Amino acid sequence: MAPSSSPTLRTTSEADEEKYANVKWEELGFALTPTDYMYVAKCRQGESFSQGKILPYGDISISPCSPILNYGQGLFEGLKAYRTEDDRVMIFRPDQNALRMQAGAERLCMTSPSLELFVDAVKQTVLANKKWVPPPGKGTLYIRPLLIGSGDTLGVAPAPENTFLIYASPVGDYHKVSSGLDLKVDHKHHRAHSGGTGGVKSCTNYSPVVKSLFEAKSSGFSDILFLDAATSRNIEELSACNIFIVKGNIVSTPPTSGTILPGVTRKSISELARDIGYQVQERDVSVDELLEAEEVFCTGTAVVVTAVETVTFHDKKVKYRTGEAALSRKLRSMLTNIQMGIVEDKKGWMVEIDRCQGW
């Protein structure tokens, strides 16, 4: 071993220590592993966001009378950073998350960061936490931008201040399943209604589904599939991902008409499916059609593309195609090959984190 007084001769483990945080990458699931830094910017009502700060990751200080604590005035986003085999760090379509946050801010009467500020802030957060981006094939760095109503307001009203915060955590697989998800159709609770907030990534769409999700998981299901609140006839989405059904050459997914989240993965997978000759239809999909599909799969930043193995609707349980023969397998490879830099990104989806800024 080289003497520690010789700065030019470093051991592999020392180099590794600098390059990577001390994480058991193989054991990662979808849970928080706190990283070193977070990004924070604040903006008063009527003003616009300017450059925030990279701060050590840790608890934030907030008023008990803030709109996020009292009235659920908050939005979040989720995207990932990937480490390629040739050691570049890339993020996937951050502009899409920026635009979705803007749409959400408009719906909740909040002030959103500009697209440029959003993307720059995500880059800064990843760069500051670069050693937490898992080695290729061992996971990804999940990035969580938040926009929360801060300041004080006793009555229900737009927030006097908005805080834009980004933190990150290395993650592994969202679902620990081998062949595919086991879904339960929820016929008691709905996730969203027309004229509500289902079409934006508002924090208010999530705590209301915890009960269904928790009950379903306790009965051995992987996730819940919600039906539309108006008719209970059409499928909408899961607690945190979109759904597709496949029959022959046709791939169908519910339309983004206000009650489901317009997923970035949903959009990307639709494009990839068209590229390989499938017809992709965005339209109402009834439970009946779902039960007669050949294949069903889900898409989302956390789940990527995951096959659904079974759907349970009341007492009926239907099994779908999974494994090598499934379209979802092919689409997942196409997407992750782009994300991991294994195939060329002809679509301009990947954004590289510049080394220049302080590296």
Add this chain to the structure above:
Amino acid sequence: MAPSSSPTLRTTSEADEEKYANVKWEELGFALTPTDYMYVAKCRQGESFSQGKILPYGDISISPCSPILNYGQGLFEGLKAYRTEDDRVMIFRPDQNALRMQAGAERLCMTSPSLELFVDAVKQTVLANKKWVPPPGKGTLYIRPLLIGSGDTLGVAPAPENTFLIYASPVGDYHKVSSGLDLKVDHKHHRAHSGGTGGVKSCTNYSPVVKSLFEAKSSGFSDILFLDAATSRNIEELSACNIFIVKGNIVSTPPTSGTILPGVTRKSISELARDIGYQVQERDVSVDELLEAEEVFCTGTAVVVTAVETVTFHDKKVKYRTGEAALSRKLRSMLTNIQMGIVEDKKGWMVEIDRCQGW
């Protein structure tokens, strides 16, 4: 003037200074005037709440990865403390707020404080902030209990920790109106859907209505009246209070079947209306019936009982009875007379803040 070195002879202004905080009571609206103390208790998942602490009022520290900031996992309550002419401080039916928080916690998979702990914590908070309880007739001390999902959880799941916090603020009138409210019926947005969280005081029910409310207020309306999401035919409630219609001897209000909040004032006013010979019906009330009513009024802790002067539905604007002749005026007096200790509380609704605990 007595010399300040004589502790037994105090001037009126010094005594007043001790008894009352320095507030211009006449100028109070429904906005935060920070008081001295707040109550805070924490409880880990699977455990139950034990006695919390009275702390100086101020910002709290919370994880960026907490369920309240990311997933809207939070409930709130609202009740008031009243100062009577003979200088007692009373709170109104705190047990009802405790029970409603428990129902909400059950719906959001949270841990709620017991009824006893809740009521005791409210009392402690009022006691600690006693000098902020306005003089009789000059306002009330609004008390805001919060139950929020704290701790860290990256995925959508029950919170690993719950924080129960109470703060308080002296308040005046919620609406600055002379004769009655001008309501606009919202036919674009709904507040709640069946199987959602409309029946509990979840924070997730409020940020989604800010846009409607803000737009209505910008057009000169006092508040929004929401219709049911299923049919858009029946009236539900306002952004933060319940609604009643009066025709002849019949007082009607929408039923608490999951999409409206079971208001404590609603329940109390129904009882008072029955006491004076009205027939009170809890049933679906259509927009048509609303437009044909003789009188319309709203109830809530913040608004107490407030007459509605006009309702605007699309291009139609209807005017209702207000003023001395209105039932709402009578019911409001009956209620506030009990709350202010002007008439005897035969119903056991008022709870006195004990002087014994440290006073």
